Amino acid sequence: MPNFLKNNQSPLEYVTIKVDDQSHINIKDQKKCLNQCENKPCTYYCPTRVFSWDEQSNKIRVDYSRCIECLACPFGCPLNNIDWNFPRGSYGVIYQPNGQ
Amino acid sequence: METDRYNAIIVGAGPAGSAAAIRLAQNDLSVALIERGERPGTKTMFGGSIYVEPTSRVIPEFWKDAPLERPLVTDEFWLLDRDSAVKVGFTGLKYKRSPYNKFSALRSKFDPWFAQQAVNEGAHLMTSTLVTDLVYEKTGLLSKKVAGVKLDSGEVIHADVVLLAEGASANLTEKAGLRGEIEKSSMFLYAKEELALPAEKIEARFNLEPDEGTNVGMIGYPTSGVAGKGGLWTNKESISLIVGGYLNQIIKKGVNPYQMISRFKAHPLVSRLIKGAETVAYKSRIIPKGGYESLPQLYDDGILVAGDAAVMISGRRGTDLAMLTGLYAADIIAQARAAEDHTSRILKGYEKKVMNSFFMKNIKKGKGGHKYQKEHPDTDYLLTKAANDAAYKFFKVGSKSSSEKMKKIRKEILDMQPVKKTVKDLYYALQDWSVF
Numbered sequence: 001m002p003n004f005l006k007n008n009q010s011p012l013e014y015v016t017i018k019v020d021d022q023s024h025i026n027i028k029d030q031k032k033c034l035n036q037c038e039n040k041p042c043t044y045y046c047p048t049r050v051f052s053w054d055e056q057s058n059k060i061r062v063d064y065s066r067c068i069e070c071l072a073c074p075f076g077c078p079l080n081n082i083d084w085n086f087p088r089g090s091y092g093v094i095y096q097p098n099g100q
Numbered sequence: 101m102e103t104d105r106y107n108a109i110i111v112g113a114g115p116a117g118s119a120a121a122i123r124l125a126q127n128d129l130s131v132a133l134i135e136r137g138e139r140p141g142t143k144t145m146f147g148g149s150i151y152v153e154p155t156s157r158v159i160p161e162f163w164k165d166a167p168l169e170r171p172l173v174t175d176e177f178w179l180l181d182r183d184s185a186v187k188v189g190f191t192g193l194k195y196k197r198s199p200y201n202k203f204s205a206l207r208s209k210f211d212p213w214f215a216q217q218a219v220n221e222g223a224h225l226m227t228s229t230l231v232t233d234l235v236y237e238k239t240g241l242l243s244k245k246v247a248g249v250k251l252d253s254g255e256v257i258h259a260d261v262v263l264l265a266e267g268a269s270a271n272l273t274e275k276a277g278l279r280g281e282i283e284k285s286s287m288f289l290y291a292k293e294e295l296a297l298p299a300e301k302i303e304a305r306f307n308l309e310p311d312e313g314t315n316v317g318m319i320g321y322p323t324s325g326v327a328g329k330g331g332l333w334t335n336k337e338s339i340s341l342i343v344g345g346y347l348n349q350i351i352k353k354g355v356n357p358y359q360m361i362s363r364f365k366a367h368p369l370v371s372r373l374i375k376g377a378e379t380v381a382y383k384s385r386i387i388p389k390g391g392y393e394s395l396p397q398l399y400d401d402g403i404l405v406a407g408d409a410a411v412m413i414s415g416r417r418g419t420d421l422a423m424l425t426g427l428y429a430a431d432i433i434a435q436a437r438a439a440e441d442h443t444s445r446i447l448k449g450y451e452k453k454v455m456n457s458f459f460m461k462n463i464k465k466g467k468g469g470h471k472y473q474k475e476h477p478d479t480d481y482l483l484t485k486a487a488n489d490a491a492y493k494f495f496k497v498g499s500k501s502s503s504e505k506m507k508k509i510r511k512e513i514l515d516m517q518p519v520k521k522t523v524k525d526l527y528y529a530l531q532d533w534s535v536f
Binding site for chain 2: 004005009011012013014015018039041044045046047048049068069070071072074075076078085086087088089090092093094095096097098
């Protein structure tokens with residue numbers, strides 16, 4: 001997973017996430033990412049870097065366990081190729097009353 | 101035994117949903133308030149301020165009881181450049197006393213309290229529950245009406261009417277055919293950090309008494325060249341820092357929201373305010389900035405839409421418009437109950453009420469502003485640059501006469517872009533930030 005900043009700080013240190021055993025984010029058609037998407041913007045506009053490009057398989061890798069449900073990815077994908085659903089009830093990000 | 105049929109089902113226990121639930125329960129309607137988080141407020145964020153006047157319409161004198169941070173007495177607007185800032189501001193100490201004006205707040209504390217008020221009035225709050233679909237019933241040969249919702253457990257619950265207060269992504273609103281696809285040029289993406297700092301330090305740095313708070317809105321530097329906003333709020337023992345901009349521009353400029361906020365924190369005029377503060381939360385959220393053109397249809401047979409799902413955003417107001425639209429929806433639902441008619445015939449009264457509201461006039465007025473920033477994404481940058489360059493010259497003590505100095509400043513601003521555009525840029529920037 002690429003780092004956000006030079007000093008390796010990650011915002012995920014400050015977030016609590018209850019991870020489900022099934023993904024709530026899927027790429028609809030990986031071929032579209034490979035053949036039609038030039039910049040692969042999901043790999044940088046996502047605020048917690050859920051998406052990364054896997055050179056070996058030539059696919060977008062989706063690490064749904066990092067998702068904080070900002071809702072941006074389906075709107076930002078230039079090919080409308082991200083299928084994002086709400087995590088099941090109680091799963092996903094849990095913003096705490098006193099931080100964390 | 102729980103009844104499986106309600107007068108109203110509300111999807112989402114945010115400001116719109118809870119406000120509606122409070123009002124409906126007060127009117128003795130049976131209400132299910134459904135929240136996908138394990139607690140309200142665990143899935144969302146705002147800057148943020150709670151505005152007193154609209155919130156009082158739901159709960160009079162809520163400040164006596166609600167988990168708020170500080171009454172805001174100071175409002176500032178900074179045009180922030182690399183190592184300077186042109187500042188406009190106002191401090192009014194009347195705002196620290198009843199009836200106040202606005203409070204800084206954290207949604208992870210405020211939302212659970214607000215939903216609890218609905219429970220106290222008799223609403224049934226269901227947490228950890230995701231609504232996956234709407235359920236319809238036939239009302240005629242070709243007509244149908246929303247009659248309930250399906251949950252992620254597979255269970256179906258029924259109601260006379262469903263109010264969608266599901267937030268910005270508005271999946272169910274789209275499924276119901278009330279909203280078309282939203283373009284990314286109409287979406288704002290925000291990132292936020294909450295930074296813990298002892299109260300005495302906050303008060304010393306912002307020149308505040310213990311029962312006073314400040315809010316600073318900023319454009320220019322914070323957004324890394326994206327048309328957007330930065331903001332800072334003082335809480336009791338923490339500082340909220342946000343930065344965000346149009347999603348399409350974030351994509352075009354290749355920036356990441358976490359990098360944006362890290363860069364913002366490192367600005368020399370910001371870093372001194374948060375020095376020694378420890379990050380305790382990182383949050384992010386989209387907000388529809390679409391305004392008038394992207395308003396969905398607000399009703400159909402057996403269904404209404406309120407809050408962010410209905411794109412009720414005007415300038416920096418959103419939370420309060422959510423509450424107000426929640427109240428309007430509740431009033432119409434109560435009326436529909438009295439008339440025993442939950443079809444569009446009665447529910448369309450909600451849209452009429454929203455369209456005639458004071459904030460819809462603002463949303464209509466803001467129409468041009470939104471378009472302007474879409475067409476001129478460099479507005480914030482140029483304006484900030486021009487203002488700061490001019491101010492640097494204006495305050496510089498030198499050997500030029502003041503008329504010579506003003507002449508030079510004027511020339512440099514004119515060289516950068518036509519003055520008419522600068523004035524327009526400023527006008528739209530202020531309008532976008534202003535309360536009204």
